Amino acid sequence: MSSADLRDLYQQVIMDHNKKPRNFREMEDANHLAHGNNPLCGDALVVFVKLDGDVIEDLSFQGSGCAISVASASLMTETLKGKTLEQAEHIYQQMHKQLTGEEFDHAALGKLEVLGGVKEFPARVKCATLSWHTMHAAMDNDHDISVSTE
Numbered sequence: 001m002s003s004a005d006l007r008d009l010y011q012q013v014i015m016d017h018n019k020k021p022r023n024f025r026e027m028e029d030a031n032h033l034a035h036g037n038n039p040l041c042g043d044a045l046v047v048f049v050k051l052d053g054d055v056i057e058d059l060s061f062q063g064s065g066c067a068i069s070v071a072s073a074s075l076m077t078e079t080l081k082g083k084t085l086e087q088a089e090h091i092y093q094q095m096h097k098q099l100t101g102e103e104f105d106h107a108a109l110g111k112l113e114v115l116g117g118v119k120e121f122p123a124r125v126k127c128a129t130l131s132w133h134t135m136h137a138a139m140d141n142d143h144d145i146s147v148s149t150e
């Protein structure tokens, strides 16, 4: 795919997921949750996780933020739902590599590769990673925890 095509796709996907965020709801029976804040942009999200053993049975989020933070969270919930913790950890690591410009496992990211487009706007990378860090913190803790990009 040419870089112009990738840029178009990036904008389309961000717009679509921002307008209609997937899994945008509070989860009553979540067994893990975390609050994430990106003070630089004003993004504030809550990520809800329902783990069944080592499987992510349900994943959702709420809050408010810019288009990139909302779209990234939406894509994340869509991708990680139904995955095992091990698979989720692998995808999380690949997202991190993609956004820091390292080599990554393209097959593992699939559709998430469009989020790599955010690298053209370095100030917004934290918007894209917020939900991912928040999800990671939620998995690691059995109580509500707050994470900040600062």
Ligand code: ZN
Residues within 6 Å of the ligand: 038, 041, 042, 043, 065, 066, 067, 068, 069, 126, 127
């Ligand atoms: Zn933002």
